[in-house]
Amino acid sequence: MYSVAVSRDFIAHHYLIGGDWGSENQPHSHHYVAEIRIDGTKLDRHGYLVDIVAIETALDAVIAEFRDQMLNDKTEFAGINPSIEHFSRIICEKILDAIQRPGEGALRVKLWENQHCWAAFRQKF
Numbered sequence: 001m002y003s004v005a006v007s008r009d010f011i012a013h014h015y016l017i018g019g020d021w022g023s024e025n026q027p028h029s030h031h032y033v034a035e036i037r038i039d040g041t042k043l044d045r046h047g048y049l050v051d052i053v054a055i056e057t058a059l060d061a062v063i064a065e066f067r068d069q070m071l072n073d074k075t076e077f078a079g080i081n082p083s084i085e086h087f088s089r090i091i092c093e094k095i096l097d098a099i100q101r102p103g104e105g106a107l108r109v110k111l112w113e114n115q116h117c118w119a120a121f122r123q124k125f
């Protein structure tokens with residue numbers, strides 16, 4: 001199994017809803033790090049699983065949608081808590097729509113909201 005990964009950092013804002021999480025219920029920022037990892041068994045004719053520049057381009061475009069934004073105000077978070085679990089799934093879905101998939105494999109988004117806490121979402125394709 002081959003893997004290729006790209007990461008980017010960015011700041012976005014949110015507040016949690018639906019429970020009593022103290023200060024997390026108030027608007028605040030996180031310095032997120034998104035790591036995109038694609039796994040697959042076959043390389044293309046150039047020896048790539050997925051062209052890393054294509055992954056970087058897709059990730060940069062997705063991150064640009066959320067950078068310095070209030071996640072609660074984004075359509076993707078309508079009616080749901082803007083948790084890192086939901087956020088990692090949303091990023092994953094957007095990346096999958098933006099890249100050429102290498103046959104069978106999986107894409108995983110690991111989203112750090114600080115140095116110690118992360119959530120991940122993995123989608124097979």
